[in-house]
Amino acid sequence: MKDYTAKVIANEKLCDGAYALMLETEGMPEVKGGQFAMLSVPPADRILRRPLGIVTADDRTCSFIYQIKGKGTEALTRLTFGDTVEVMLPLGNGFPKIECERLAVVGGGFGVAPLYLAAKDNADKEVRIYNGFATKSQIMLEGLFSEAGKLTVCTDDGSYGFHGFPTQALESELDEFRPQAIFCCGPEPLMRAVKRIGESRGITTYLSLEQRMGCGVGACLTCTCKVAGHNKRVCKDGPVFLSTEVYE
Ligand SMILES: Cc1cc2nc3c(=O)[nH]c(=O)nc-3n(C[C@H](O)[C@H](O)[C@H](O)COP(=O)(O)OP(=O)(O)OC[C@H]3O[C@@H](n4cnc5c(N)ncnc54)[C@H](O)[C@@H]3O)c2cc1C
Ligand code: FES
Structure with missing residues (x-):
């Protein structure tokens, strides 16, 4: 740094x-x-x-x-x-380069930002990306993400791509795709839904948390949250955590 x-x-x-x-x-x-x-x-x-x-x-x-x-x-x-x-x-720590063959990447709104590099870092796997936006005019980085894996763009109102949430698009392909890991970043309801999907299927799931930050380097404790029952700094110990450790 x-x-x-x-x-x-x-x-x-x-x-x-x-x-x-x-x-x-x-x-x-x-x-x-x-x-x-x-x-x-x-x-x-x-x-x-x-x-x-x-x-x-x-x-x-x-x-x-x-x-x-x-x-x-x-x-x-x-x-x-x-x-x-x-x-x-x-x-921060970023998403890991994991040992697996199939990776699902799920993003919502501005939460898609850190996922392009995370998908590229795992280019040796089959990567499927499910990015969700409220409506067509809010879609971002479609061209970029389509270089990093098989991209499904979802809109809540059906104005473009898959009609529904990215979790629904992911679930519709789970049995056929059988991802061994999921990376997710987006609004909290999306991350909680992805946590549920991943954990109910035994898929290793990583979530990137967002907290108000002051320093960004672990010094001010503004970003402290509970991770596996302990206080952790999202900026220094995260922002990426295993789903099993957060949102308990
Ligand atoms: C790790 C991380 C990555 C992020 N990546 C993006 C991104 O790629 N694109 C994007 O649009 N937004 C992102 N955000 C959220 C973004 O940082 C906030 O929207 C922004 O700091 C708000 O600042 P503001 O002055 O406009 O708003 P104000 O509400 O006036 O902010 C006042 C203070 O609160 C802090 N703050 C407010 N909201 C947040 C928040 N949600 N997260 C952290 N600090 C906050 C600001 O740093 C500032 O100190 C990210 C947040 C985190 C923690
Ligand atoms: S923002 Fe200061 S410790 Fe995390």
């Missing part, structure tokens, strides 16, 4: 309330799927950085997608080409 001063090379509107940000810096470290970054937010006197999942990364660039939630993410939308931001990365 290191702190970089990075240059903004793109900050584009993806759809209503959503942006894609690409940064460039020298000597970008290797990033594992599921790891995240802490980004400074303009103006520089705003002390707390904001956590964002890393969508793509190579030795020169990294990219993010973000939803406007409050003042911090609102301020990010004003970044333009050539601006600089402080970015600390890679943070």
Whole structure:
């Protein structure tokens, strides 16, 4: 993990309330799927950085997608080409590279962000990806994900792709696909549903938790939650945990 001063090379509107940000810096470290970054937010006197999942990364660039939630993410939308931001990365443990033949990846909304690299890290397996969005206009990163596995895009209202939740798409293929592991990131109801599916079928399931964060590096304890009965820091000990250890 290191702190970089990075240059903004793109900050584009993806759809209503959503942006894609690409940064460039020298000597970008290797990033594992599921790891995240802490980004400074303009103006520089705003002390707390904001956590964002890393969508793509190579030795020169990294990219993010973000939803406007409050003042911090609102301020990010004003970044333009050539601006600089402080970015600390890679943070957290990320999804593991697991020993298995078939992997299911389930994402919901902005939770899809860390799953592309997680799927790519496991490219030696048969990977099926089930990404869910409320409606067609909110679909993100379809082209990117289709490079990382067999992609099913789901919409709650049926305006595109599979009509229903990504859990329903996953369940409709479980008997035929027989995944040995599931990775999931998204809203809590989605992750709880995936936990139920995985555990009822004996499938090793990993969930990426989201908690309010202050430092992102394990120092402030803002992000503490109960994991297997013990207090853990989501930023440092997670954000990825085995489903059997969380949401008890
Ligand atoms: C590991 C991780 C990865 C994330 N990845 C993404 C992503 O890829 N795309 C995306 O759109 N959002 C992501 N989020 C959520 C994102 O960090 C928050 O929406 C954002 O910090 C809100 O900041 P704000 O100033 O706009 O809102 P405000 O509500 O004004 O935030 C005030 C403070 O609360 C913290 N905060 C608020 N909501 C959250 C939250 N849900 N999680 C963590 N801290 C929060 C902020 O850091 C800030 O310190 C991620 C969160 C975590 C923990
Ligand atoms: S955010 Fe400070 S310990 Fe996790």
